Amino acid sequence: MAFKLWERFSQADNVFQALRPLTFISLLGLAPFRLNLNPRKEVQTSKFSFFAGIVHFLFFVLCFGISVMEGDSIIGYFFQTNITRFSDGTLRLTGILAMSTIFGFAMFKRQRLVSIIQNNIVVDEIFILQDILDAHIEQLSALELSPMHSVVNHRRYSHRLRNLISTPMKRYSVTSVIRLNPEYAIKQVSNIHNLLCDICQTIEEYFTYPLLGIIAISFLFILFDDFYILEAILNPKRLDVFEADEFFAFFLMQLIWYIVIIVLIVEGSSRTILHSSYTAAIVHKILNITDDPALRDRLFRLSLQLSHRKVLFTAAGLFRLDRTLIFTITGAATCYLIILIQFRFTHHMDDTSSNSTNHLHSIHLGD
Numbered sequence: 229m230a231f232k233l234w235e236r237f238s239q240a241d242n243v244f245q246a247l248r249p250l251t252f253i254s255l256l257g258l259a260p261f262r263l264n265l266n267p268r269k270e271v272q273t274s275k276f277s278f279f280a281g282i283v284h285f286l287f288f289v290l291c292f293g294i295s296v297m298e299g300d301s302i303i304g305y306f307f308q309t310n311i312t313r314f315s316d317g318t319l320r321l322t323g324i325l326a327m328s329t330i331f332g333f334a335m336f337k338r339q340r341l342v343s344i345i346q347n348n349i350v351v352d353e354i355f356i357l358q359d360i361l362d363a364h365i366e367q368l369s370a371l372e373l374s375p376m377h378s379v380v381n382h383r384r385y386s387h388r389l390r391n392l393i394s395t396p397m398k399r400y401s402v403t404s405v406i407r408l409n410p411e412y413a414i415k416q417v418s419n420i421h422n423l424l425c426d427i428c429q430t431i432e433e434y435f436t437y438p439l440l441g442i443i444a445i446s447f448l449f450i451l452f453d454d455f456y457i458l459e460a461i462l463n464p465k466r467l468d469v470f471e472a473d474e475f476f477a478f479f480l481m482q483l484i485w486y487i488v489i490i491v492l493i494v495e496g497s498s499r500t501i502l503h504s505s506y507t508a509a510i511v512h513k514i515l516n517i518t519d520d521p522a523l524r525d526r527l528f529r530l531s532l533q534l535s536h537r538k539v540l541f542t543a544a545g546l547f548r549l550d551r552t553l554i555f556t557i558t559g560a561a562t563c564y565l566i567i568l569i570q571f572r573f574t575h576h577m578d579d580t581s582s583n584s585t586n587h588l589h590s591i592h593l594g595d
Contacts, residue, residue, distance in 0.1 A: 285327065303315070
């Protein structure tokens with residue numbers, strides 16, 4: 229039962245079906261939309277998800293306030309130092325700002341998110357209706373509709389795909405369109421590219437500040453988790469024998485979790501940017517082999533569009549969301565980790581000298 233349910237949600241032949249798993253997180257208020265199961269395939273805002281987001285945020289604020297009033301923290305359960313108290317305050321402040329940004333955009337900018345999803349559905353319908361590429365069987369178990377379309381399970385959708393391929397209809401594949409009217413084919417590519425750039429721009433406008441908050445809180449957790457683990461390794465007496473397993477298991481898993489979050493954000497945006505750059509190379513290859521003046525003019529227009537409308541994702545314009553961000557975060561975390569370790573050794577040296585001075589003073593008083 230569970231396997232069939234997972235197979236149902238993990239495989240989709242269009243954008244609308246791929247959105248079904250996202251509707252479950254509407255219970256948290258992070259996906260403030262609902263799928264209208266009608267022939268028009270509309271995505272609409274959800275009042276239930278809006279109120280769920282408010283309740284979830286208020287619950288988070290309540291837990292945050294209780295933890296501040298009682299002075300409790302996870303690291304405080306194991307040991308307390310000046311650095312751990314500083315890290316608790318920093319993580320609390322960054323956490324409340326990040327959660328306010330994420331839920332604020334989810335609740336008050338929800339119409340922008342719905343427009344992003346609706347535009348994705350429009351582009352997907354263009355690929356299906358225009359039939360941009362001929363459907364062809366690549367392997368026995370899979371059928372590829374187009375390079376920009378999903379690969380669907382051939383066994384599950386075989387009856388629908390056979391009907392689609394065998395239906396006598398005018399096909400608009402790349403081969404047939406270019407042979408009959410190449411200018412029209414280039415125009416269609418320009419329109420689709422323009423729509424995709426609009427979607428990417430709207431995505432950046434919606435997610436720019438939430439992603440900044442997520443990356444900031446992830447960086448701080450990675451930095452302080454590294455320091456906690458090093459502190460426990462350098463000073464094993466801070467932990468009891470029974471607490472050591474709990475300590476390392478929790479903070480190692482938390483460290484890995486936030487590393488995975490940053491990698492997923494960076495990899496998704498960098499792969500989108502990389503694949504968008506392939507179009508320019510293909511256009512210039514076609515320019516080198518064609519001599520038709522009208523077609524060259526249309527290709528030059530598309531080339532200008534590609535140069536002026538480049539896909540780029542940033543976090544509030546502060547840094548780019550590409551693979552260089554991983555190197556930047558690694559370098560910054562290493563630098564701040566060294567500073568924290570030096571501060572730790574300086575603090576211990578001050579404590580040692582203070583204890584020695586007090587001991588000598590007590591000896592003189594005894595004499």
